[in-house]
Amino acid sequence: MDRVRAMDDDLVARLGRWSAGRGPLYLLLATRIRRLIDEGVLPPGSLLPPDRRLAAALAVGRTTVVAAYDALRAEGRVVRRQGSGTRVAPAALAPEPRVKETSNPLFLHLLEAPDDVILLSCAAPTSAPPEVARAYATMTLPVGDLGYHPAGLAPLRSALAARYAERGVPTAAEQILVTTGAQQALSLLTRLLVAPGDGVLVEAPTYPGALDLFREASAVLHPVTAGRDGVDAALRVMSRHRPVLSYVIAAYQNPTGAVLPSLAGRRLVETAGELGLPLVDDEVLADLAFSGQAPRPLAAYGDVIGVGSLSKVVWAGLRIGWVRGPAPLIARLARLKAIHDLGSDVPSQLAAVRLLAGFETIRARRVAELSAGHDQLRAELARWLPSWTCVPATGGQTLWVRLPYGDGVSFAQLALRHGVAVLPGATVDPLGASGPFLRLHFLADAAVLSEAVRRLAGAWEEYGDGGAGVSTSLGAAASLNAIVV
Incomplete structure (x- = not known):
């Protein structure tokens, strides 16, 4: 039953905003399922949920699902038989898939x-705040510079290292990798550290973009309750399963908003250090404290890989993120980033240097x-x-x-x-x-x-x-x- 439920859940997630359009609901639903079939997301022979179960999940009447399935059957995309349910039509009948999708598109x-x-x-x-436009308008582009800096511009790496030092985490510029947003930072870490079948410790619930990356990497997820209540379980997972990566959001956890108490954070960092396990702290939201100082970063307690971004404080369209970690790890990540894009764009990095100078405002x-x-x-x-x-x-x-x-x-x-x-x-x-x-x-x-x-x-x-x-x-x-x- 759990396997059937999980398969149904996966379809519901892949349907996404299927009803956000004009026209009868059954046609909108049929259109979205048709697309999943044509793209190969639902391969030939896939069993679709029964009418009533899918209707309950989508908060529609059963007749909506029946009509959608009937429309797809008339097109030859699904086969419906009494007693065996509704399945995607065999390869001989179904259109040739155009795209293979391996990760959850949520x-x-x-x-x-x-x-x-x-x-x-x-x-x-x-x-964007007005400072962004001013930073771009007043910048001076470098002369005689090819513009390829896989690890990031030196002034930006130094400015980010200085911000960590201000927060009680001494950091050298060589410990900073500039990325195209925090999402790329997590993607590079996943590609470098996680192989198919490897274990990854995650909070539950957690940031959906990270879950998509780990699932795309075919990782085995070890979920623990987010926040203070999950720390003991996290320590047991580290000891028993030795995950190749542990991913947490210590400050203003996404989505719960919880803040990991300092004592719990210290226990987590010390255990990861004793076992030699990489621990990633997603710090993207850490600067958004409503009053008082931001929580102390986990990196203050030991070896932690920090991931940050300007997207939540400044603007989502300013794609500047970073990884803070041991210099050897940063060098490996820079080589991997060079394969993908040769380095983040220079104007955005120059703008980020100026924005960091007036960051507190x-x-x-x-x-x-x-x-x-x-x-x-x-x-x-x-x-x-x-x-x-x-x-x-x-x-x-x-x-x-x-x-x-x-x-x-x-x-x-x-x-x-x-x-x-x-x-x-x-x-x-x-x-x-x-x-x-x-x-x-x-x-x-x-x-x-x-x-x-x-x-x-x-x-x-x-x-x-x-x-x-x-x-x-x-x-x-x-x-x-x-x-x-």
Whole structure:
């Protein structure tokens, strides 16, 4: 049953925002399934979920799924037989696949922006502060420089090393690799350190972009509960399974917003060091403390690979990220990066040097905006959806909201049809324990947040009217290789 459920969950995740379009729902669903078949994501012979189970997961009536399957059967893309279910048509009948997709495309779905849909699923600043334009307008490009710097421009590496030193983590420029965003940093680390079948320790839930990378690498996931409650389990995983990589978000964890206590963080770092296991701390959100100082980085307690970015404080479109780690590791990563792109673009790096010089002003402004958005979103949720619960955040960009009943996967499908895209917790939790949760960001302005909650309230009213039929959870879209400790 667990294997069948996980396979169904995978299809639900791959369907993405299938209903964000115009026309009858059954045609929209048929169109998305057709695309998955044509691209080879659903190969010939694949068993599709039964009508009722898929209808419950998508929060639609059974007739919608039946009509979609019938339309695909008429095209010859699926075969439906009494007693054996619905399957993708054999290769002799089905169109030739054009693309083979090996990883879960959930992360890409988060970046899509359908018309008239408020995107509360992708948490990143959508507008650049004025300092970005000024940095580009006033820069002087180098002369006599080929422009290929796989490890990054020396001034930027020095500036980033200085920021670590200011936070109590002495760092040399040789310990910094500049990347095209934090996503590339994680991708390079995964390519260098993880081979198919290797174990990777992850928090549950966690950042979806990291999960996609580990699954693409065919890693065996070892999920543990995020935050303080999962530290003991993480230490057991390290001792028993010796994962080749452990990935945590210690400050304002994505998606829960939790902060790992310093004592727990120290235990994690010391155990990883004693066992000689690479530990990656995703620091992308660490600068977004609403009040007081940011939490102490895990690297202050020992050998930790830090991953950072300017995308959350400055602008998502400024693709500047980095890895901080031992100089030999950085040299290996630089060689790997050279194979892929010969180095991040020089103008962005020059702009980043200037932005770091005035970073505190930019950070303070962004934090003030986020704090106001946090309070606005919580107030609107209390007004329109008082039965939903969430713990106030102390930093970061998101709220981790618990529904009083039902599950986030099926509700997210319904919310999309009301014009709001949200991230269901089950899709980012390899443990399968986040079914009733949603992640909502508060980066939008007050008017947009208010309208988003009003639409969510309309979706919730309809969801409640649906009764048990739409509250049946299909669980998390987790890897079948996940090991629960």
